[in-house]
Amino acid sequence: MATETDHSPGEAVAARIERRWATLSIVIVGVLVGMAAFIGIHQATMPQGRVEIADPKTLHLSGEFTESNLGSEMAADGSVTVRAIGQQYSFTPQCIVVPADTPINLRATSADVVHGFLIEGTNINTMLVPGYITDLPVRFKAPGDHVMPCQEFCGIGHQGMWGKVKVVDKTAFRDMAAAKRRLTCVD
Amino acid sequence: MSDHPLFSTRNPWFGISVGITAGVAVLSAVVGLIWLPLLQPHLQLTGVWDAICSAAGVPRAAVQETAVKPDFKTSNVVMTSEMLTKADQVSIGRGATLAQRCAICHGPQGVSDAHSPNLAGQFAAVTYKELNDFKTGARVSVVMSPFAAAMSDQDMKDVAAYYAYLPRVPSNNLDTGRPAPAVVVTGAPMRNIPPCGSCHGDIDNKAGSPWLGGQSVVYIKAQLEAFASGARRNDISQQMRNIARQMTAEEIDQVAHYYEAQP
Numbered sequence A: 001m002a003t004e005t006d007h008s009p010g011e012a013v014a015a016r017i018e019r020r021w022a023t024l025s026i027v028i029v030g031v032l033v034g035m036a037a038f039i040g041i042h043q044a045t046m047p048q049g050r051v052e053i054a055d056p057k058t059l060h061l062s063g064e065f066t067e068s069n070l071g072s073e074m075a076a077d078g079s080v081t082v083r084a085i086g087q088q089y090s091f092t093p094q095c096i097v098v099p100a101d102t103p104i105n106l107r108a109t110s111a112d113v114v115h116g117f118l119i120e121g122t123n124i125n126t127m128l129v130p131g132y133i134t135d136l137p138v139r140f141k142a143p144g145d146h147v148m149p150c151q152e153f154c155g156i157g158h159q160g161m162w163g164k165v166k167v168v169d170k171t172a173f174r175d176m177a178a179a180k181r182r183l184t185c186v187d
Numbered sequence B: 001m002s003d004h005p006l007f008s009t010r011n012p013w014f015g016i017s018v019g020i021t022a023g024v025a026v027l028s029a030v031v032g033l034i035w036l037p038l039l040q041p042h043l044q045l046t047g048v049w050d051a052i053c054s055a056a057g058v059p060r061a062a063v064q065e066t067a068v069k070p071d072f073k074t075s076n077v078v079m080t081s082e083m084l085t086k087a088d089q090v091s092i093g094r095g096a097t098l099a100q101r102c103a104i105c106h107g108p109q110g111v112s113d114a115h116s117p118n119l120a121g122q123f124a125a126v127t128y129k130e131l132n133d134f135k136t137g138a139r140v141s142v143v144m145s146p147f148a149a150a151m152s153d154q155d156m157k158d159v160a161a162y163y164a165y166l167p168r169v170p171s172n173n174l175d176t177g178r179p180a181p182a183v184v185v186t187g188a189p190m191r192n193i194p195p196c197g198s199c200h201g202d203i204d205n206k207a208g209s210p211w212l213g214g215q216s217v218v219y220i221k222a223q224l225e226a227f228a229s230g231a232r233r234n235d236i237s238q239q240m241r242n243i244a245r246q247m248t249a250e251e252i253d254q255v256a257h258y259y260e261a262q263p
């Protein structure tokens, strides 16, 4: 039976070091959790809040990704929802029009294979996975044109697959939305 | 100390380290599964349980909202790459009988000079899809629509299987030495035009895209122009309109002549 007096100075040092290392590892874990939370909240990364599914083979038959429902829609509260699909080898709509400085919900999916969804000049960079809906809350700062290439190799015609994003002035968009329920800038 | 068991509640090291680890795990779970999801108003979560399910990735079908309905007929064919790839002899035989009425325009061997599409050797899924679209009105033709209207789903499958079974016959304008235009080989990546062959069979085949070799110049040009103008809209989710819109009149002319000269 060991007694207190039997403790060597070595044991006390070991216990102290052990405690410090344990504290350090807990702090590291805490910092990592905090970092993940911080970049999530500030949209440095945009983890998707929910998993929604859609059958890639029947997108054109019913639901929200039918041809006539694609494009930008303005809700009563002024927010905008954009719906698009990626397919071999184009995005529909080929040109997406959105207002500047407005909360926008970007909803897109793929009709065949995995495609990339990247809007140049912004931090929007995600994937369109067949079967799943990509849903991103975004906001464009200023009017301007952006290119939107598919950035995930999706087949032999991949290099020809890209779309455009046209960011227009808020009031100009509101006027357009008053005339038409789903907006695109395809000519 | 060395006599105490390591994994015991009486070992303070054990108790404290397990306690802190569990505490960090619970805290992270509360932050990740409840607090952060609830901070995102656009998710429109209905409560704590909804937040947990969403963050944990429980899949749900997309919320059905009031979608805008098309003011024209769209194709209702569900295309898959395996579609109609395994024809049986009975189907081909039935198709041969049914196809007699198609011979006036499409030729007794599925090939003709009438500027109607040559069907011999065409992918069965393509012939079936077009027949179906003529029947539903997604594609309109004064000549074809009445024919298709009278066909059953099985009739269309049989005819498609029969034409897929026939060997391809080159047109009278066969010229394999003709150089391929740039838009066929590389597309025009700066204008969202992939190479034609990446879907139409020369490099790869996308389900529903026809084989174009030996088709009449007049027919190919007419279809590309119809896609570009939006007069033809039975391509699912605009897959061909997106491309035809970007093509110049010169490119349309080049590809039409090129494909006519191909086997």
Ligand SMILES: [Cu+2]
Binding pocket: A086, A087, A088, A089, A114, A115, A116, A150, A151, A152, A153, A154, A158, A161
């Ligand atoms: Cu792609």
